[in-house]
Amino acid sequence: MRIMRAEQFGLKREVEYGTPEQNEAALRIVADVKAEGDAALLRYTEQHDRVKLDAASLRVTQQEIEAAYDQVDAAFLTAIREAAVNVRVFHEKQMRTSWMDLQQDGTLLGQIMRPLKRVGVYVPGGKAAYPSSVLMNVIxxxxxxVPEIVMVTPPATGGKAGIDPYILVAAAEAGVKEMYRVGGAQAIAALAYGTASIAPVDKICGPGNIYVALAKRAVFGAVDIDSIAGPSEIVVLAxxxxxPAYVAADLLSQAEHDEMASAILITPSQQLAEAVAAEVERQLSTLPRQEIARSSIDSYGAVLLVDSIEAGIDVVNQLAPEHLEVLTVDPMRLLGHIQNAGAIFLGPYSSEPVGDYFAGPNHIIxxxxxxxxSxxxxxxxxxxxxxxxxYSKEALLANGDKIMTLARHEGLxxxxxxIEIRLEKERG
Structure with a gap:
């Protein structure tokens, strides 16, 4: 793992928008599904997933969901249910209500909060299946x-139309009633524009591969999207x-996600830097996803040396990482100085996977x-x-002239x- 001074490290990471070929392919798929509906949806599923479906087999049946419960182990079911409770409790604290403010002149101003009607959740099924992401999007x-939540996820490749049973169980536990076995850019287009089999949604959320990301960008405006998700990131300030073993393990927890994931330690300690670099090598040797993690560490991993923890915080705020762990003597003391981080993990027992799976805060960051x-x-x-x-009559009479002044200033x-026609009538 590279050890360098922070000022030698490129703090600006290039945002991945795909190659011209990938952009062209995603746009073509989106356009075809928009124009042809189910026909294009099924054609691209056969082409990319090597699964031949018909319109009747797109939707996951209740029997399949029930069968999935027989395929998952009891420990998983217990864990996913408790995690769902934690996620729900955390997000219930975020709810806001509509409000109205009645003023003395009879004017009533306010804000009305309403849920979206229909939301589409994309769940990837490529390099790995992530049941936890189902909870983080749906709950x-x-x-x-939201009264209607629909999930799309790719069928198994190689001619099999099945879906990972753990994803189906997580979705059922989260309360999803409508699920489809379709993925890729074609699924995003179906959610955005609708087909005979899949009704369109108001918003699409959930991560996916580069084609999913490009398709989400293409349909934005026709529907809302959560974000264009990039590779996973972790910064440890220590x-x-x-x-060192804790730090190395936490860095690798993100490096194993993707070859383009970023794992960075920021520290004023040369001793810690060297110990963590050695520990990363030791732990890498036994990691099942060693090849992916190795590529990530070699390409996007680093140990950055700074003069002080305070200087390290400046680097953190420039990087604005997805995940930030603060492993210092008194991490709470530093919290007020951290301005830019998606999720902040304080102390040695707040390992990043605690947030990924169980604590309750959202892991889509x-x-x-x-x-x-954001x-x-x-x-x-x-x-x-x-x-x-x-607006009351009294308010309009009191403020109408000011409103007209502003309108005429803008040439409208x-x-x-x-306004004038009302003032003339009311003033006689």
């Missing part, structure tokens, strides 16, 4: 009050009190430095807000006259 939408201006998936993502204005005489 906030449920808490917000001093001499940190256990902004990447590629977007934690500077947030983890939350209940607000599934709510829309309407402004409420009931029609706006001004809409």
């Amino acid at each position: 906030p939408a449920q808490v917000a009050g 001093d001499d009190s940190a256990d 902004p990447t590629n430095g977007t934690a500077r201006f 947030s983890p998936v939350n209940v607000d993502d599934f709510l829309k807000k309407s402004s409420l204005i009931y 005489e029609g706006h001004a006259r809409a």
Whole structure:
């Protein structure tokens, strides 16, 4: 693992938008599904997943869901149920309510909160299946009050139309009633524009491969999306009190996600830097996903040396990482100085997987430095807000001239006259 001074490290990471060929392919798939509906959806499923389906077999049946329960082990079922409770409790605290403010002149102003009507959740099924992501997408939408939540996930490749039973069970436990065996850019297009088999949604959320990301970008505007997710990231800010084995394990927990994942230690301690670099090598040798993690560490991993923990915080705020672990003598003391991070894990027992799976906060977190201006998936993502204005006669008489002044300043005489006609009538 590279050890270098922080100022030698490129803090700006290039955002991946795909090759021209990938962009062209994603746009073509989206256009074809929009134009042809189920025919294109089924054609691309056969082409990319090597699974031949018909429209009647797209939707997952209740019998398949029940059969999935027989295929998962009891320990998983217990864990996913308890995790779901934790996620739900955390997100229930985020709920906001509509409000109205009645003023003395009879004017009523307010904001009305309403859930989206229909949300599509994409669950990947490529390099790995992630049942935990089902909870993180579905439960906030449920808490917000979304009445229709639909899940899409790729069928198994190689001619099999099955879906990972753990994904089906997680979705059933989260309360999803409508599930389809379709993935890739074609699934995103179906959710956005609808087909004979899949009704269109108002918002699409959930991570996927580069074609899924490009398709989400292409349909944005026709529907809302959560984000264009980049590779996973972790930054560990640590001093001499940190256990090198803990730090190395946490760095590798993200490196094993993807060859483009980023794992970085920031520390003022040369001793810790060297110990962690050696420990990463030791732990890598026995990691089942060693090849993926090795590529990530070699390409995007680093140990950055800084003059002080305070200087390290400056680097953290520039990186704006998806996940930040603070492993220092007094991590709580530093919290107020951390401005940019998607999720902050304090202390030696708050390992990043605690947040990924069980604690309750959402693990779908902004990447590629977007934690500077965006947030983890939350209940607000599934709510829309309407402004409420009931203006009284007294308020219009008092403020109408000011409104006309502003309208005419902008050259919008029609706006001004809409007020003027009322003032003339009321003032006689």
